[in-house]
Amino acid sequence: MVDAGVTWTDERVELLKKLWSDGLSASQIASELGNVTRNAVIGKVHRLGLSGRAKDKTDATAARPRKAPRAPSAPAPIAPAVRNNVVIAPIPRTPVVEEASEVLADVDMAIPMSERVTIMDLRESMCRWPMGDPTKPEFRFCGARSITGLPYCNHHASVAYQPVADRRRERKVVRA
Protein backbone atom coordinates (compact mmCIF):
# COMPACT_ATOMS: atom_id res chain seq x y z
CA MET A 1 0.00 0.00 0.00
CA VAL A 2 1.10 3.53 -0.55
CA ASP A 3 0.22 5.08 2.72
CA ALA A 4 -3.04 4.57 4.50
CA GLY A 5 -3.39 8.26 5.18
CA VAL A 6 -1.72 7.76 8.51
CA THR A 7 1.13 9.97 7.45
CA TRP A 8 1.55 13.69 7.48
CA THR A 9 1.51 14.19 3.78
CA ASP A 10 1.89 17.66 2.34
CA GLU A 11 -1.82 17.81 1.72
CA ARG A 12 -2.72 16.85 5.23
CA VAL A 13 -0.23 19.30 6.63
CA GLU A 14 -1.66 22.06 4.50
CA LEU A 15 -5.14 21.21 5.61
CA LEU A 16 -3.91 21.18 9.15
CA LYS A 17 -2.42 24.63 8.75
CA LYS A 18 -5.55 25.93 7.15
CA LEU A 19 -7.91 24.59 9.76
CA TRP A 20 -5.64 25.59 12.60
CA SER A 21 -5.29 29.14 11.41
CA ASP A 22 -8.99 29.06 10.76
CA GLY A 23 -9.56 28.81 14.46
CA LEU A 24 -10.65 25.22 14.67
CA SER A 25 -9.70 23.31 17.77
CA ALA A 26 -7.27 20.43 17.67
CA SER A 27 -9.97 17.85 18.22
CA GLN A 28 -12.08 19.31 15.46
CA ILE A 29 -9.15 19.21 13.10
CA ALA A 30 -8.40 15.67 14.13
CA SER A 31 -11.94 14.66 13.33
CA GLU A 32 -11.72 16.41 10.01
CA LEU A 33 -8.49 14.76 9.01
CA GLY A 34 -9.45 11.37 10.31
CA ASN A 35 -7.20 8.63 11.60
CA VAL A 36 -5.52 11.00 13.98
CA THR A 37 -6.12 12.07 17.52
CA ARG A 38 -6.13 15.60 18.76
CA ASN A 39 -2.82 14.87 20.43
CA ALA A 40 -1.33 14.05 17.08
CA VAL A 41 -2.64 17.29 15.70
CA ILE A 42 -1.33 19.31 18.60
CA GLY A 43 2.00 17.59 18.41
CA LYS A 44 2.29 18.31 14.74
CA VAL A 45 1.22 21.88 15.21
CA HIS A 46 3.98 22.41 17.69
CA ARG A 47 6.53 20.72 15.53
CA LEU A 48 5.54 23.01 12.73
CA GLY A 49 5.90 25.96 15.03
CA LEU A 50 2.30 26.97 14.56
CA SER A 51 1.44 27.06 18.21
CA GLY A 52 -0.01 30.11 19.81
CA ARG A 53 -2.27 31.06 16.95
CA ALA A 54 -4.03 34.34 17.75
CA LYS A 55 -3.58 34.02 21.43
CA ASP A 56 -4.00 37.36 23.04
CA LYS A 57 -6.08 36.44 26.01
CA THR A 58 -6.55 33.13 27.65
CA ASP A 59 -6.08 30.19 25.40
CA ALA A 60 -7.96 26.93 25.19
CA THR A 61 -11.67 27.44 25.47
CA ALA A 62 -11.48 31.14 25.09
CA ALA A 63 -9.68 30.80 21.79
CA ARG A 64 -12.47 28.70 20.46
CA PRO A 65 -14.74 30.69 18.19
CA ARG A 66 -18.32 29.59 18.48
CA LYS A 67 -19.35 30.99 15.17
CA ALA A 68 -17.08 29.81 12.40
CA PRO A 69 -15.54 32.89 10.81
CA ARG A 70 -15.92 31.32 7.42
CA ALA A 71 -15.86 33.44 4.35
CA PRO A 72 -19.33 34.05 2.95
CA SER A 73 -18.10 32.79 -0.38
CA ALA A 74 -17.32 29.43 1.12
CA PRO A 75 -20.63 27.57 1.38
CA ALA A 76 -18.97 24.57 2.94
CA PRO A 77 -20.69 21.69 1.15
CA ILE A 78 -22.36 19.15 3.33
CA ALA A 79 -20.78 15.80 2.65
CA PRO A 80 -20.99 12.60 4.59
CA ALA A 81 -18.63 13.11 7.44
CA VAL A 82 -16.90 10.80 9.77
CA ARG A 83 -16.45 11.64 13.38
CA ASN A 84 -14.67 8.98 15.32
CA ASN A 85 -16.49 5.82 14.37
CA VAL A 86 -19.77 7.44 13.56
CA VAL A 87 -20.65 8.07 9.98
CA ILE A 88 -23.09 10.84 9.53
CA ALA A 89 -24.82 10.77 6.21
CA PRO A 90 -27.25 13.34 4.92
CA ILE A 91 -30.73 12.38 5.92
CA PRO A 92 -33.69 13.32 3.73
CA ARG A 93 -36.16 14.09 6.43
CA THR A 94 -37.23 11.95 9.31
CA PRO A 95 -34.62 9.55 10.62
CA VAL A 96 -36.97 6.88 11.81
CA VAL A 97 -40.70 6.88 11.65
CA GLU A 98 -42.25 8.30 8.58
CA GLU A 99 -45.69 8.50 10.02
CA ALA A 100 -44.39 10.71 12.73
CA SER A 101 -44.30 13.68 10.42
CA GLU A 102 -47.20 15.17 12.26
CA VAL A 103 -45.42 14.82 15.50
CA LEU A 104 -42.27 16.17 13.98
CA ALA A 105 -43.92 19.42 13.20
CA ASP A 106 -44.72 19.83 16.84
CA VAL A 107 -41.29 18.65 17.80
CA ASP A 108 -39.56 21.13 15.59
CA MET A 109 -41.57 23.84 17.21
CA ALA A 110 -40.73 22.60 20.65
CA ILE A 111 -37.03 22.65 20.05
CA PRO A 112 -35.06 25.47 21.51
CA MET A 113 -33.51 27.31 18.63
CA SER A 114 -30.59 28.26 20.75
CA GLU A 115 -28.47 25.16 20.92
CA ARG A 116 -28.54 23.96 17.36
CA VAL A 117 -25.14 23.00 16.06
CA THR A 118 -23.30 22.42 12.84
CA ILE A 119 -21.54 19.19 12.16
CA MET A 120 -18.33 20.72 13.31
CA ASP A 121 -19.72 21.44 16.72
CA LEU A 122 -21.53 18.16 16.97
CA ARG A 123 -19.93 15.99 19.58
CA GLU A 124 -20.44 12.43 20.63
CA SER A 125 -22.61 13.40 23.52
CA MET A 126 -24.91 15.57 21.48
CA CYS A 127 -28.24 14.86 19.87
CA ARG A 128 -27.91 14.03 16.19
CA TRP A 129 -31.44 14.84 15.25
CA PRO A 130 -31.14 16.42 11.84
CA MET A 131 -32.83 19.71 11.22
CA GLY A 132 -33.30 21.40 7.93
CA ASP A 133 -32.02 20.59 4.49
CA PRO A 134 -28.78 18.60 4.63
CA THR A 135 -27.76 20.07 1.28
CA LYS A 136 -27.83 23.58 2.61
CA PRO A 137 -25.23 25.24 4.80
CA GLU A 138 -27.96 26.07 7.26
CA PHE A 139 -28.29 22.41 8.10
CA ARG A 140 -28.07 21.85 11.81
CA PHE A 141 -28.30 19.17 14.38
CA CYS A 142 -30.31 19.44 17.54
CA GLY A 143 -27.17 19.42 19.62
CA ALA A 144 -28.85 18.96 22.95
CA ARG A 145 -27.42 16.61 25.49
CA SER A 146 -27.99 13.09 24.21
CA ILE A 147 -29.03 10.19 26.33
CA THR A 148 -26.19 7.87 27.19
CA GLY A 149 -26.17 5.11 24.63
CA LEU A 150 -28.52 6.88 22.30
CA PRO A 151 -27.84 9.29 19.46
CA TYR A 152 -30.68 11.54 20.48
CA CYS A 153 -31.61 13.77 23.32
CA ASN A 154 -34.41 12.85 25.63
CA HIS A 155 -36.97 14.71 23.65
CA HIS A 156 -36.03 13.40 20.22
CA ALA A 157 -35.48 9.89 21.44
CA SER A 158 -39.03 9.80 22.68
CA VAL A 159 -40.20 10.75 19.25
CA ALA A 160 -37.78 8.65 17.26
CA TYR A 161 -38.48 5.44 19.07
CA GLN A 162 -42.16 5.88 19.54
CA PRO A 163 -44.19 3.31 17.63
CA VAL A 164 -46.81 4.86 15.42
CA ALA A 165 -49.47 2.75 17.09
CA ASP A 166 -48.70 4.46 20.33
CA ARG A 167 -49.68 7.77 18.96
CA ARG A 168 -53.07 8.43 20.39
CA ARG A 169 -55.11 11.05 18.73
CA GLU A 170 -56.59 11.89 22.02
CA ARG A 171 -54.25 13.63 24.30
CA LYS A 172 -53.16 11.90 27.41
CA VAL A 173 -53.80 13.32 30.78
CA VAL A 174 -50.44 14.24 32.08
CA ARG A 175 -51.22 13.98 35.70
CA ALA A 176 -49.26 11.69 37.90
Added chain:
DNA sequence: CCCTGATTCGC
Protein backbone atom coordinates in the same frame (compact mmCIF):
# COMPACT_ATOMS: atom_id res chain seq x y z
C1' DC B 1 -17.74 16.94 33.54
C1' DC B 2 -17.14 18.94 29.41
C1' DC B 3 -13.51 20.84 26.91
C1' DT B 4 -8.85 23.45 25.54
C1' DG B 5 -3.62 23.59 24.27
C1' DA B 6 1.31 22.38 26.24
C1' DT B 7 4.71 19.28 27.39
C1' DT B 8 7.08 15.10 28.15
C1' DC B 9 9.10 11.05 26.70
C1' DG B 10 9.30 6.29 24.79
C1' DC B 11 9.15 4.70 20.38
Added chain:
DNA sequence: GCGAATCAGG
Protein backbone atom coordinates in the same frame (compact mmCIF):
# COMPACT_ATOMS: atom_id res chain seq x y z
C1' DG C 1 9.40 12.80 13.65
C1' DC C 2 5.58 10.96 15.87
C1' DG C 3 1.79 10.78 19.26
C1' DA C 4 -0.10 8.69 23.86
C1' DA C 5 0.08 10.03 28.31
C1' DT C 6 0.21 13.51 31.13
C1' DC C 7 -0.01 18.16 32.70
C1' DA C 8 -2.22 22.64 33.41
C1' DG C 9 -5.98 25.12 32.85
C1' DG C 10 -11.16 27.37 31.62
